[in-house]
Amino acid sequence: MAHLAVVGGGMAGLSAAFYAREAAPHLRITLLEAEPRLGGKVLTALEDGFVVEGGPDAVVRYKPWALSLMRALGLEGEWVGTLPARPSALIHDGRAARPIPEGLQMVVPGNLWALARSPLLSPLGKARALLDLVWPKGSPGDEAFGDFIKRRLGRQVWERLVAPLSGGIYGGDPAELSTLAAFPQLKALEQEHGSLIRGAMVQRRLRGSREAGQLFVSLRSGLGGLVRALEARLAGVEVRLGAPVVGLEQAGGWQLYTPEGSLQADAVVLAVPAGPAARLLEKLAPEAAHALQSIPYGTSATVSLAFDKNHLPPRIGHGILLAAGQGFAARGFTWADQKWPERAPEGLGLVRAYFSGLEATPDELVAAALRDLERLWGRAPKPLRTWVFRWPLGLPRYTVGHLERVHQALGAEALPGLFLAGAAYWGVGLPEVVRMGQAAGQGAVRFLLGERVGLT
Structure with a gap:
């Protein structure tokens, strides 16, 4: 029986295993995850x-x-x-908190009024x-995101x-991002409509607005429910937790090495961050390994705090973003109990802070969040x-040149039976990561069928 090894149990690896299983129910699949749990940052x-998200808290509806x-689960x-x-939500510019304009599409105004x-x-x-x-519209070529927005708006x-x-999405300095890699839709709006605002107005009519609760989706029990549902559907998959892959060789197929021993596979999906993938390749x-090693990552963290609502000041909307360079430690706060239904018991508020690039202990992160809240509220209970x-490996940063690095990295897929997936490549959001996992899992099945290594 053909054997597929999936390295990495985050959402890319779980999606790869799920879609490979759906396409070939009798395929032998082994999923190896270095951590003691599945799901990665989910x-x-x-x-x-309380329903407390440690990583992402939503998916966007318009990315299917x-x-x-x-739906399949x-x-x-x-x-x-x-x-x-x-x-x-609000944005605090260092002086005052001001409402985000209604009708925003991605990060661009879509409502002139x-x-x-x-x-x-x-x-x-x-x-x-x-x-x-x-x-006039500019060149369709790449440019730093800060330059692109300043040129247009x-x-x-x-x-x-x-x-x-955008800093809340990717962390780090958003000015350095590659526009084509991080926000290709905005480049497309400029090329198609000649204007970001005009294109955003068209999208708003098609997609609805965040103010009406139309753009984002989660699960009643949080996005961890997606991981639990995948685990339940992968009952026939051999899952090895605490099993980092420390070596990879081509030897009549593929040989994978872990601290506990080795295993052979006919195809491999490598669904790990860029650095670990580079070391294995x-x-x-x-050349692919060098390109992967060149993709920078930044640390990130979330801190969630439960408060007695009677001790909280009025909170507006779903949260507040904090401008960089204004003395705040956090990138922003989400009022989780006001953003989603049933996230905290009656009478309690749930506040989540997001940090990027801050090296700190858990106690230091809590203290930093409370200092920022004290500045915002005057007093933090x-x-x-x-x-x-x-x-520690929060999110990959898609700096200018990212697409070239990705094309070089994906050259590794010329090795027969090797497939790459994950946030390092075509998008950091859950929809994009799922899409890449699905493509890798289904691509591995097509390879195995083409190689006629029996799937039944």
């Missing part, structure tokens, strides 16, 4: 009525792959959208942004709106409970 703590996976009845809120009324921008800043409607829109929003595909989740 981790939900369910404790005493994660929702399709949930029978989870449609568990879907929940964000609670309607106007404004949906809301943009005109926004206190985030000065009259001059608004006038400069509107020049986007008549400004002006410096003020970049500093006060887009930088805080160093001798097999040196003592939390009743805390949860801290740290991710």
Whole structure:
């Protein structure tokens, strides 16, 4: 019987194993995960009525792959959208907290009236942004994201709106991001509509708005429910936890080495971060390994705090983003009990802070979150409970040149039976990661069928 080895038990690896199993029910599949649990950065703590997300808390509706996976797992009845809120969130620019303009699409204004009324921008800043409607479109080639937005919408829109929003997605300095790698849709809007604002207005009509709770989806028990559902459907897959793959060789197929021993496989899906993938491919595909090693990562962390609602000030919308360079430690806060239904017991509030690039102990992270809240609120009450989740390899950073590095890295797939998947390549969001896992799992099955190594 043909044997597929999936290295990595995050969402890319789980998706690869699931879709490979669906395509070939009798295929032998082994999934090896270095950590003692599956799911990677998808981790939900369910404790005493709290639903606490350690990593991502939502998927977007207009990217279908994660929702399709949930549907295949029978989870449609568990879907929940964000609670309607106007404004949906605030941005603190170091001086004051101001509402995000309604009708935002990704990070671009899609409602001219809301943009005109926004206190985030000065009259001059608004006038400069509107020049986007008549400004000639630029080259379809890549450019740094900060330069792209400033070219289209002006410096003020970049500093006060887009930088805080995009920094919350990718971490690090969003100005250095590759526009084509991190926000290819925005490049497409410029090329198709000649204007980011005009294109965002079209998208808003098609997709709806975040204020109405139409853009984001989670599960009633948090996104950890997706991991649990996948585990249940992978009952026939051999899952080895605490089993890092430390070596990979081609030897009549593939030989994988772990601290406990080795195993042979006919095909391999490598669904691990860029650094570990590079180490495994160093001798097999040196150019691909070098490209992978060149993809930078940044640390990230989330801190969730439970408070007595009676001791909390009024909180607006779903949360607040904090502009970089203004003395805040966190990138932003989510009011989880106001963003999603049933995330905290009656009478309690749940606040989540997101950190990027901050090296700190759990206690230091909690203290940093409370200092920022004290600055925002004037006084931060003592939390009743805390949860801290740290991710040393938080997210890959798609800096300029990322697409070239990815094409070089994917050259490793010229090795027969090797497939790559994960956030290092074509997108950091759950939908994109699921899509890459699905493509790798199904590609491995096609390879095995083509090689006629019996699947039955």
